[in-house]
Amino acid sequence: MKFDFVPLWVSFRLGLLVTILALLAMTPLAWYTVRKDTPLRRFFESLLVIPLSLPPTVLGFYILLCWSPRFFPGKALGAMGFSLPFTFLGLVVACTIAHGPHMYQSLRTSFARIEGDLWNASLLLGKGPVETFFRIVLPLSRRGIISGVLTTFLHTLGDFGLVLMIGGSIPAETRTISIALYEQVEKMNYAVAHRYAAVLIGISFLGVYVLSKLQKES
């Protein structure tokens, strides 16, 4: 069997969508938790970050249970015409829950480093909070954003357990490059398996290289 580019494309699309979703969802959350240090923050933060410490299969199992028609979220999704298990959309949602916290942590660390008086100085130069966020906070968090984007993308790309639990291995839909690699190993097609692995190693190396460069710069 030859090298199939479709799983690579599925993985790439998945990684890209999860990263964009995580960036959009985690940016306001991270900023909010940096600005408002309420007693609920730790509880909320622990809840958000817990997927990072769970085995992917455990997380996948409970996400699947949530989506089953026996429970409310599944029922509600069904009523709206959504069925998430074993679909690409389901993978995107599950991977955002599982790997979005990488984005959150990276952004939060970056936001927290910004001196509070820079924010105040901008307000006192007549700029509103939204303009200040885009003109001061975001540019100063550039490294944190890039690092969050890379870690979220790489973790999504390399995910195996969760993707298998949630999506199975439907060609051109949920069969990612990690799953394709696993299947080739099972079939003892080592030559193709090596190629899939080489692609993953190459992308990971590039990502880690950029991350270490960013760390050195900061």
Add this chain to the structure above:
Amino acid sequence: MGLTVHLTKTLKTTSETIPLAFALTLGGGERKGIMGASGSGKTTLLRMIAGLIRPDSGIIRWNQQIWYDENHWVVPNKRKVGLMFQHHALFPHLTVEENIRYGAAKGCDVQELLHMGELEKRRNHYPFQLSGGERQRVALLRTLAYKPEILLLDEPFNALDRGTKTRLLSWVQEIFEYWKVTLLMVSHENSELDSLCTEICSVEDLRALHKKWEKMAEGRNSKTYGAINTNGISPLPGTYVWELPSEKPERLYV
């Protein structure tokens, strides 16, 4: 007219609770300095006026507009207050010119400001490439470019060597004369306030102040304390602002 401030605020640090009370008036075009030791609440006062800290009670009024009382709260970006921070708070990702241009009011000539600060050659430099004195000048020019109605300076000459400080002081003095700035400045150094302000107040610890009052009240009538109470503000333990030069308790700024 001008600025009227009557505020109370309780500061909570890890080791103690410090109740503060302030009363202050500042006419348009006036330049007032507040002197006091570190930790006496000077910075808190400026930040409350700027809207960065919410007071516990009282009122802040600028001309006819109420910035703060129990029913009003004007956000900092709508107050037209310029605050120069103790550590400058220059935007590190912007050049000197971009920093000054950031909040510049319409019609503000940034080139002229760069010229005034002798910063033309530094216009494309970033804050980390500047000396302490240059950063100071950029911070002041950035605040002036916004054309604030009140300028608040928080220990602006801290951490500068004596030579730089002297040069800067005379430069700032000229600018203030030229721009007719309404200024409230805090510092723990009398010499800085002397050269820039037309009036100086002091923040003192109330316990020390009580002793001072008692001494001064000896042989005088008891209006000393009455003046405070008729203002509706009873003496609180903590820090009070009062006017220094006359040392008359009747003119106490609580």
